[in-house]
Amino acid sequence: MTTSGVQQNSGLPVALNPGRNEAMxxxxxxxxxxxxxxxxxxxxxxxxxALGPSAAGPIIExxxxxxxxxxxxxxxxxxxxxxxxxxxxxxEFVSQLTTVRDEVTGGIENTRELLGQFFDEDGIxxxxxxxxxxxxxxxxxxxxxxxxxxxAEYLSSQKPxxxxxxLSKLGSEQASRILDNFETDIAGKVILCLSKPIEVxxxxxxxxxxxxxxxxxxxxxxxxxxxxxxxxxxGAMMNNIMSDKREELLSFISESAPEIxxxxxxxxxxxxxxATRVPPNAIPMxxxxxxxxxxxxxxxxxxxxxxxxxxxxxxxxxxxxAAQYQEQxxxxxxxxxxxxxxxxxxxxxxxxxxxxAGEIDLIEPLSEEEEAEAAAALEADEA
Numbered sequence: 001m002t003t004s005g006v007q008q009n010s011g012l013p014v015a016l017n018p019g020r021n022e023a024m025x026x027x028x029x030x031x032x033x034x035x036x037x038x039x040x041x042x043x044x045x046x047x048x049x050a051l052g053p054s055a056a057g058p059i060i061e062x063x064x065x066x067x068x069x070x071x072x073x074x075x076x077x078x079x080x081x082x083x084x085x086x087x088x089x090x091x092e093f094v095s096q097l098t099t100v101r102d103e104v105t106g107g108i109e110n111t112r113e114l115l116g117q118f119f120d121e122d123g124i125x126x127x128x129x130x131x132x133x134x135x136x137x138x139x140x141x142x143x144x145x146x147x148x149x150x151x152a153e154y155l156s157s158q159k160p161x162x163x164x165x166x167l168s169k170l171g172s173e174q175a176s177r178i179l180d181n182f183e184t185d186i187a188g189k190v191i192l193c194l195s196k197p198i199e200v201x202x203x204x205x206x207x208x209x210x211x212x213x214x215x216x217x218x219x220x221x222x223x224x225x226x227x228x229x230x231x232x233x234x235g236a237m238m239n240n241i242m243s244d245k246r247e248e249l250l251s252f253i254s255e256s257a258p259e260i261x262x263x264x265x266x267x268x269x270x271x272x273x274x275a276t277r278v279p280p281n282a283i284p285m286x287x288x289x290x291x292x293x294x295x296x297x298x299x300x301x302x303x304x305x306x307x308x309x310x311x312x313x314x315x316x317x318x319x320x321x322a323a324q325y326q327e328q329x330x331x332x333x334x335x336x337x338x339x340x341x342x343x344x345x346x347x348x349x350x351x352x353x354x355x356x357a358g359e360i361d362l363i364e365p366l367s368e369e370e371e372a373e374a375a376a377a378l379e380a381d382e383a
Contacts, residue, residue, distance in 0.1 A: 038081075041070050043089045046081065050090055139209035140169045142217055148174070152181030154216045160186070164193035165200055165208065172236030173349070180241040187245070188252040195230045195257040231263025238268045239352070240345045242338060243305060246270070266365055269352055271302060271344035273365070274309035278351055282360040283316040286350045292328075294346040300329040301340035 038046070143151065155163045155178065167175040167190065179187050200208075234253070238246050253261050269277060287295060302310035314322045354360045 038085065038089065043093070046086060046089050047093050050086065139213050139217065143170060143212070144174060146217065148177045149181055151216065152178045156182060156186055160189040160193045162208070163190045165198055165205075166212070167237070168194065168198050168233060169205075172233065173240055175233075176237035176240040179237050180245060184245060184248050184252075187249060188256070191234055191249060191253060192256050194234050195253070195260045197230065231260040232267045234260065235264040235267025238264065239270055239348060242341055243270070243272075269348060269355075269362065271298065271309050271341075271348055272306040274306070274348075274351075275312040276308075277363045277365060278312075279360055279363065280312075280316045282351060282354060283313055285354060285360070286347060287313075287317065289350045289354075290347050294343040296325060296329050296332060297335060297340055297343035298347045299325065300332060301337070302344065305337075305341075306344075 155166060158166075163186075167178065170178070179190065182190065238249065241249070250261070250264070253264060299310050299313055302313070314325070317325075351360075355362050
């Protein structure tokens, strides 16, 4: 049975005369919804609604929550859609499905054009986000450009288990900066979660990254292979945390997760470790690679918080250069401890880069037993 040139077939009208499409499309654009043109999401909503509950059910089950919300919003804002407009939308949809083409061409622009048939510009931008960038930037890559303070504030309201998963996906230096912005009690809970194996299904990670994209990255408009040893990861994070907070967190680990303490210490390499873990030949190499201002600030402050390290650095360069640096350090303006420790972290980042590249061999740290033996031997010698 046909009605006005449209055949009824399982609830979906199918055009008998495609030649009328252009006229019907014009009527669809100019009719309905209080005289305004129908948006692509509204057209998609009309097509789904026209299928009826039984036919549309399997389709709706496959639609993601975001797209289902877009469908709901679009359909909710429709007032009264004239029959001609509804027919025009369906004919437009069917005509596009039945268009004969020798081949299908993909690509960024064709994808954008295809999505434009069903979504508005915001929807297209959300779906295309990252696709037109090299290899597509993941949320974790985008987070590299985010403010550490802002992201730490966002994460502070989340559960420690979730925060641990997020930090495990970031580079160790960025994760440590974020950890440094947490209150000590929050940081302790997160470290306790990191001390245990983290196994997250890919689907869960996708939901997590989508949530961060939607709730953190979008409103404010990111690595190396991760170790499976939680101690390695936590130790790497500790490298750039302020020394006072680092000591508090180490005490917390010693009490709450002692089984990973030695692994954490082994993975840590801070400015105070230079004299015992860095070979002498690495000092001239690091001095050439680091910014002069960072070097001077690091050594100057090191005379207060790590005198053995400062002495080790000055002792492994020429006397003339050491004297020159000493004069320059005396002329430096005072800076905050946080800025000074940031300079020390920059110096250590260079050392770690040399070690990672195999250009220097770091000295393994002593175990607790070896440290105790060394301390006892030293006391015996002094006696």
